[in-house]
Amino acid sequence: xxxxxxxxxxxxxxxxxxxxxxxxxxxxxxxxxxxxxxxxxxxxxxxxxxxxxxxxxxxxxxxxxxxxxxxxxxxxxxxxxxxxxxxxxxxxxxxxxxxxxxxxxxxxxxxxxxxxxxxxxxxxxxxxxxxxxxxxxxxxxxxxxxxxxxxxxxxxxxxxxxxxxxxxxxxxxxx
Amino acid sequence: xxxxxxxxxxxxxxxxxxxxxxxxxxxxxxxxxxxxxxxxxxxxxxxxxxxxxxxxxxxxxxxxxxxxxxxxxxxxxxxxxxxxxxxxxxxxxxxxxxxxxxxxxxxxxxxxxxxxxxxxxxxxxxxxxxxxxxxxxxxxxxxxxxxxxxxxxxxxxxxxxxxxxxxxxxxxx
Numbered sequence: 196x197x198x199x200x201x202x203x204x205x206x207x208x209x210x211x212x213x214x215x216x217x218x219x220x221x222x223x224x225x226x227x228x229x230x231x232x233x234x235x236x237x238x239x240x241x242x243x244x245x246x247x248x249x250x251x252x253x254x255x256x257x258x259x260x261x262x263x264x265x266x267x268x269x270x271x272x273x274x275x276x277x278x279x280x281x282x283x284x285x286x287x288x289x290x291x292x293x294x295x296x297x298x299x300x301x302x303x304x305x306x307x308x309x310x311x312x313x314x315x316x317x318x319x320x321x322x323x324x325x326x327x328x329x330x331x332x333x334x335x336x337x338x339x340x341x342x343x344x345x346x347x348x349x350x351x352x353x354x355x356x357x358x359x360x361x362x363x364x365x366x367x368x369x370x
Numbered sequence: 371x372x373x374x375x376x377x378x379x380x381x382x383x384x385x386x387x388x389x390x391x392x393x394x395x396x397x398x399x400x401x402x403x404x405x406x407x408x409x410x411x412x413x414x415x416x417x418x419x420x421x422x423x424x425x426x427x428x429x430x431x432x433x434x435x436x437x438x439x440x441x442x443x444x445x446x447x448x449x450x451x452x453x454x455x456x457x458x459x460x461x462x463x464x465x466x467x468x469x470x471x472x473x474x475x476x477x478x479x480x481x482x483x484x485x486x487x488x489x490x491x492x493x494x495x496x497x498x499x500x501x502x503x504x505x506x507x508x509x510x511x512x513x514x515x516x517x518x519x520x521x522x523x524x525x526x527x528x529x530x531x532x533x534x535x536x537x538x539x540x541x542x543x
Contacts, residue, residue: 224448226440259403265410269438273402276434276438320422358384
């Protein structure tokens with residue numbers, strides 16, 4: 196099946212093209228949203244929401260897809276997860292018991308505390324992402340290298356430069 | 371060695387940076403196509419930097435990218451009910467919209483005249499029947515009033531004079 200032709204037929208309103216599209220990609224979308232399923236919703240509803248978004252307003256979202264810029268399965272997965280997350284936010288229960296709320300949220304904060312300010316260009320976006328992947332996601336260097344499409348040595352070097360900048364910045368701030 | 375030494379000092383530095391970073395403004399979410407292009411390493415450095423700034427502030431996006439890179443062949447199979455619901459979202463437009471076509475049958479001159487004549491005759495007949503029924507109804511409605519009027523005149527002026535009455539006979543007046 197030639198994807199561009201198939202998509203063109205689908206967008207033109209060909210019901211059979213839509214049916215083939217659903218049968219072909221339903222499994223991919225189920226897999227994409229599975230880890231976002233929480234209590235109160237199920238994967239079926241999330242999948243339905245994704246398909247509804249794809250065909251909403253005469254396939255407005257599908258029309259934005261450009262095969263020259265990214266693969267359809269990659270794009271669909273990102274659209275599916277973003278849609279599912281939006282749906283989860285919309286249907287999040289407004290009331291939660293005290294036991295569900297972390298103590299840090301309940302704690303009274305000092306409203307007079309000065310928020311820390313960072314110069315906007317202190318770290319480059321790449322340095323920010325590398326330390327987020329390293330410390331927050333706890334990924335190792337090779338995983339990060341694979342994620343960014345660079346070699347592991349670049350990751351180490353980026354991390355080193357980022358920490359150097361932070362050390363210098365906070366040391367100056369403490370003085 | 372792939373692992374990196376993350377000592378207590380570096381972790382503390384990162385925590386401090388993260389707290390301050392979250393206080394700042396968050397970059398706007400990129401559109402899905404750009405994110406997909408980033409996932410496939412198809413963006414130039416400048417465009418990739420925008421995405422990376424957003425990812426650093428939105429770690430949930432990192433998970434999305436990692437999942438998007440999985441082999442599609444490893445996807446689950448969707449339940450039949452899920453597929454059926456999705457199929458119903460789009461109806462068959464060709465079946466729904468039936469184009470209007472005028473009948474192509476040719477009507478001859480004589481048949482056209484007959485049709486017009488029949489239509490005119492039916493209009494005339496309907497008008498005539500309406501007129502007759504209307505007249506009858508009007509007559510029966512007005513008849514009572516005329517009778518009353520005649521009686522009143524008679525009471526005032528007496529019986530009408532007859533041409534054949536005897537001239538010597540006294541009038542009742």
